[in-house]
Amino acid sequence: MNPELLGRTFPPAPPYLVGREKVREFSRAVFATNPINLDVDAARAAGHADLVAPPTFAIVVQEITLAQLLAEEDSGIDFTRVVHGDQRFTTTRAIVAGDELTAQLAVTSVKTLGGHSMVTAESTITDAAGEHVVTAISTLVVRGDE
Amino acid sequence: MPQLTDLTVGDIVAERSVTLTRDSLVRYAGASGDFNPIHYRDDVAASVGLPGVLAHGMLTMGLAVQPVVDWAGDPARVVDYQVRFTRPVLVDPQHGAVVNVVAKVGALDVEASVARIDLTVSFDDATVLGKAQVRVRL
Numbered sequence: 001m002n003p004e005l006l007g008r009t010f011p012p013a014p015p016y017l018v019g020r021e022k023v024r025e026f027s028r029a030v031f032a033t034n035p036i037n038l039d040v041d042a043a044r045a046a047g048h049a050d051l052v053a054p055p056t057f058a059i060v061v062q063e064i065t066l067a068q069l070l071a072e073e074d075s076g077i078d079f080t081r082v083v084h085g086d087q088r089f090t091t092t093r094a095i096v097a098g099d100e101l102t103a104q105l106a107v108t109s110v111k112t113l114g115g116h117s118m119v120t121a122e123s124t125i126t127d128a129a130g131e132h133v134v135t136a137i138s139t140l141v142v143r144g145d146e
Numbered sequence: 147m148p149q150l151t152d153l154t155v156g157d158i159v160a161e162r163s164v165t166l167t168r169d170s171l172v173r174y175a176g177a178s179g180d181f182n183p184i185h186y187r188d189d190v191a192a193s194v195g196l197p198g199v200l201a202h203g204m205l206t207m208g209l210a211v212q213p214v215v216d217w218a219g220d221p222a223r224v225v226d227y228q229v230r231f232t233r234p235v236l237v238d239p240q241h242g243a244v245v246n247v248v249a250k251v252g253a254l255d256v257e258a259s260v261a262r263i264d265l266t267v268s269f270d271d272a273t274v275l276g277k278a279q280v281r282v283r284l
Contacts, residue, residue, distance in 0.1 A: 025177045026177045026178065028177070029170075029174040029205070030174070030205065033212065034215050036220055036222070037215075052221045052222050054212075059204050063178070063180070086231060087204065087228065089228070090225075091227075
């Protein structure tokens with residue numbers, strides 16, 4: 001992996017519009033059963049503008065920025081050897097249907113540990129008003145030669 | 147909604163068992179946009195040296211927090227969620243895979259009104275997520 005990736009920031013990804021049916025589809029896929037994820041009336045009764053997305057939904061938006069990273073010609077990352085090491089979401093507010101979200105990636109750590117390389121990619125996700133919604137942090141492990 | 151003052155470190159607040167099938171993986175692939183074929187094709191999984199088709203780590207992470215969401219009463223109360231992916235979940239084409247989740251109070255921050263809920267997520271009698279922590283504002 002190219003150590004010069006460290007500290008690199010990327011241009012913001014194109015805005016992602018959170019659709020109500022996408023929230024329902026994602027909710028069902030992660031076995032969410034809470035009505036606030038699925039039923040607009042229940043979400044509104046709980047004080048939300050629309051359906052609330054599950055806590056891991058931000059991965060869908062982060063994915064766009066991870067694709068930017070893997071597409072970097074000088075990254076030296078072999079996609080077929082990439083394993084997801086860890087994941088974190090630090091939330092200011094929940095994502096709701098109707099949000100227009102913009103994600104921007106920064107590489108905050110590049111390490112080599114016994115033949116494996118690790119890259120930490122931090123995607124800061126903001127809403128249409130520019131306010132912080134969630135930061136999604138992924139560590140990708142690139143397995144070395146066996 | 148649970149009250150922070152009613153909780154004690156070590157309390158089990160939620161438990162759930164989820165059976166994943168190959169259909170679950172295809173559904174998650176479509177919903178998330180992660181179409182890596184190791185999550186639905188045995189031949190591709192075998193070609194990269196895997197013992198079989200694996201669940202997406204993000205699917206395991208996504209389902210493991212759901213019992214906590216239901217206990218807290220609102221998905222918006224989850225303010226922080228982190229996991230480490232330590233072992234894969236192999237999904238048998240016929241029998242699927244049973245993932246068990248136990249959610250326990252790990253720490254209480256009364257000032258911030260946040261409970262840290264620690265998840266034990268296991269498959270085949272071994273834990274598959276490490277340092278799985280959910281911070282919930284109550």
